[in-house]
Amino acid sequence: MFEFICDHYNYWAYIGLMMIGFYAMMTKRNLMKKVIGMNVFQSAILFFYISMAAKDGATVPILEHAHNGHGYLPIDIMQYVNPLPHVLMLTAIVVMVATLGLALAIIILIYRRYNTLEEDDIIMQLRRG
């Protein structure tokens, strides 16, 4: 059992981070804390993808002599880390940044309107108004 946990420590780390983010999104009453939780949650997924590409003793996936005009040399897959998850996560980072920016912009709108970021206070103001 102990070995099983140690061998997959990257997955445990990602699940731990994801749960921290999820907890913050679900239970915190402050909107800013929710946004931070959202960011931790999304980062955990980035770690998951990146860690699944890793290999022991492998190097960056840049082929030597790739463009020498004689085609590709046969490669040993075990020498290179899997580049695809990295590329996917570049796109996911863009999505993440856009979501974060949008959430912050909306938080500014909310703050200007209600002068607070505590969800309970905002709901009180909504009920009164």
Added chain:
Amino acid sequence: MVEQYPILIVAIPLIGSVFCPLIGRWKKTFCYYWTVLLLSASVAGSIHTLFQVIAGGTVYYHLGGWPPPVGIEYVVDHLNAMMVTLVSVVSLIVAIYSRPSVEKELPDRIIYFYTLFILQVTGYLGIVMTGDLFNLYVFLEIASLAGYALIAVGEDGAPLATFRYIIMGTIGGSFYLLGVGYIYITTGSLNMADVRELLPQLYESRVILTAVAFLTAGLAVKMALFPVHVWLPDAYTKAPSVTSALIAPLMTKISLYLLIRILFDVFQHRLYMEMLPISSIMVWAGVIAIVAGAVMALAQTDFKRMLCYIVVAEVGYIVGGLGLANETALKGAILHILNDAVMTLGLFTVAGIVAYKMGRHDLSDFKDMFKKMPITMSTFVVGALSIIGVPPTCGFFSKWYLVHGAIIAEHWTFLAALLLSSLVSVILFFRVIEIGYGFASSHAKHAHEGDAMTGIDEAPAEMLIPAIAVAVAILLIGLYNQTILSKVIEFGVPRL
């Protein structure tokens, strides 16, 4: 040129959206014409592709000439072709309808509103066209991000509703991404057709079962299935009229399409019928969503909010129909995706016209509407009859197939829920019609007799003509439902 259509449907609005702010700087009103132009091009492309698919079967397009599984592939089969036509036509109708409403509700944000509008449609079109799991995630997020921004500019309280939608939507999107990650880790592929070939040997793997759970949960949030629907009513009620008319018919239906594509196409039926109790969970989730949506709709005093809960109930119809997993029910569910998009569009365009004229969208604003806006209200009645399920309208036929499917599967609870929600819809819409005719307040009316309020005061033609077109479409889809079924949906039904 013709073989490039699949990519052009998505690429034209995507590239065109970049030029929208530039055109807006030159002349603000041109943004509207630019949007209509771009979406017309998409409609032309998608209708052409639909006929191509009907004539010659599935269309494949390899982006940049890279063959799958390495490259990204766009696959248009009968189901996609129907969805892409639906999405592009609905968004074109909303675009034509939008101008007076946007000018009134968002006078200083016209340029960026239309830019985001085009991006939103791009996201929807991309989701339904692509055959690549990760590419799909990117389009899903494009659609969601544009949607958040479009909702946030709405009336008072919209930013808070949007914030909740962002939190829920991000959880949904992230779960989808995790599910895709689990599929990638076991199969090493992201192409749907390739994954479908590789998966059957791996069904014993617990990773795949986790992937199914993540994908289904993520899509359930995006489609607002009952317990996780909480973001929908607030966001769609407080959004600007045009935004709700665009998003309410499309977003939930596209997520349902994705559910069909992933559960029934990427995964095989052995998984969801025998190994996991997904199909029976779906039927029960559908039953609960139908009942809860109908009951909540009864409690509303706001017209748009009432429509939102009807959308929640309609999602239940389709999820339940998919869960029944027999051919008749699946046919009904797919036909209901088409019908419900058109019906919801019709009702939200009416809500937009009322909001344009009255500035609000409470049920009490419908007072004497039949005298003031006879044409608008007749389109409303057509939409309402279709939601209730009265024969010549399209809503009847898909409900008929769903009921038939429930009888074949001998699932009497689902059947009861379907009939119950039809009855509740009768109450819901006749309440509106009653207010509209002014029966409810006949005493008060005598005092104001001869009031100027009774003069006919229709919305501008730009808003009225799309609303009439949708009402006609509801009737036509109903009358030609056999043609649609035999030419398109028959082939789009997943193989069982």
